Amino acid sequence: MSVTTKLLRLYRVDCQVRSLRSRVDAAERYLRQQDKTLEDLTAKHEALSGQSRQLQATIGNDENEARSIEQRIEALREKLNNSTSNKEYSALLTEVNTLKADKSGVEERILESMTRLDEIKNAIAEIDAETAERGKVRTVALNDRDQRAAEVKDRLTELESERAVAAGDVPADALAKFEEEVEFREDEVMAPVSEHSRKHMEYACGSCQVLLPFEAVNRLLGDGELTFCGNCGAILFIEDELRELVTGGKK
Numbered sequence: 001m002s003v004t005t006k007l008l009r010l011y012r013v014d015c016q017v018r019s020l021r022s023r024v025d026a027a028e029r030y031l032r033q034q035d036k037t038l039e040d041l042t043a044k045h046e047a048l049s050g051q052s053r054q055l056q057a058t059i060g061n062d063e064n065e066a067r068s069i070e071q072r073i074e075a076l077r078e079k080l081n082n083s084t085s086n087k088e089y090s091a092l093l094t095e096v097n098t099l100k101a102d103k104s105g106v107e108e109r110i111l112e113s114m115t116r117l118d119e120i121k122n123a124i125a126e127i128d129a130e131t132a133e134r135g136k137v138r139t140v141a142l143n144d145r146d147q148r149a150a151e152v153k154d155r156l157t158e159l160e161s162e163r164a165v166a167a168g169d170v171p172a173d174a175l176a177k178f179e180e181e182v183e184f185r186e187d188e189v190m191a192p193v194s195e196h197s198r199k200h201m202e203y204a205c206g207s208c209q210v211l212l213p214f215e216a217v218n219r220l221l222g223d224g225e226l227t228f229c230g231n232c233g234a235i236l237f238i239e240d241e242l243r244e245l246v247t248g249g250k251k
């Protein structure tokens with residue numbers, strides 16, 4: 001068996017392995033996306049919960065402050081009632097009015113905080129609802145991934161061992177080249193020679209359609225040594241049908 005024939009056997013198993021895996025990989029990617037979305041939602045939920053706690057503490061402090069101002073006002077009113085001079089009365093009254101203004105400032109702040117707190121609570125409720133929805137989508141995605149993985153598991157194991165046998169048969173340097181190229185070329189790593197014109201002996205790379213020197217075709221028909229397309233770099237092979245047409249049945 002020529003190097004090209006051995007590579008072709010490996011290539012065909014490899015394509016099947018990749019196609020089976022890609023079904024599971026797509027489901028796996030979708031599942032990861034759902035996980036990412038849920039993580040983002042959790043992070044948002046935590047950030048908003050933190051803001052909500054902070055705001056509640058602020059409101060608590062402001063309420064205490066308002067109460068303490070109120071107590072001071074009450075105390076001043078006592079004094080006001082018992083004041084003995086106009087001067088004292090008017091000084092106390094000014095103080096009371098200042099404190100009243102302070103208190104209404106604090107109360108305004110409390111109202112603003114409460115409005116903001118309501119907004120945050122609504123946002124948290126929205127995130128909770130979205131999390132619940134996304135959780136359902138994730139469950140479906142997980143089941144789908146597991147189901148696909150289970151469906152292909154046996155066949156994949158079989159093909160992977162076939163692939164190992166086929167790879168073991170390919171000479172090391174050709175195998176290294178194949179493994180290196182298949183990483184990014186995937187199914188395009190090998191390409192069949194396609195016949196453009198037998199009369200004019202025009203043959204092209206089945207991947208990029210650029211004409212091949214006839215000497216390359218001859219080499220593939222002959223000892224089948226490792227031959228690359230000079231244009232796109234695909235490893236070339238000749239399909240049996242074409243070989244028979246070109247050689248008239250001779251191997």
Ligand SMILES: [Zn+2]
Nearest residue numbers: 205208229232
């Ligand atoms: Zn090519």
